[in-house]
Amino acid sequence: MNNNKNEPFETIYRQHHPMVLQMCLGFVKGDKDTANDLSQEIFISVWNNLDKFRGASSYKTWIYRITVITCLQYVKKDKKEKTVTTLDLENNAATTETENTKKQQLF
Secondary structure, eight states, rough: BTTTTTOOOHHHHHHHHHHHHHHHHHHHTHHHHHHHHHHHHHHHHHHHHGGOOOOSOOOOHHHHHHHHHHHHHHHHHHHHHHHHHHHHHHHHHHHHHHHHHHHHHHH
């Protein structure tokens, strides 16, 4: 697939993937698997929106912005999931403690 400037996607990917991966690693604190997943998601977005690239900025600027938005969305979602998990663990611990106290009182 070619964009407005007739630059093949493969070339865009090769030129910008190192930057994207490095940024993703920073957002996910070195988690390589998650960074690779995010990088793949970002380049799928680039591929799907390449025809919308207006050329008002460089590819680097455009891809940088897609990367920041995608990573921030991931971090926000991940933070919410971790908060819910932590609350669930705290509630389970409190419930278990209450159940153990009740069992001890029965004996």
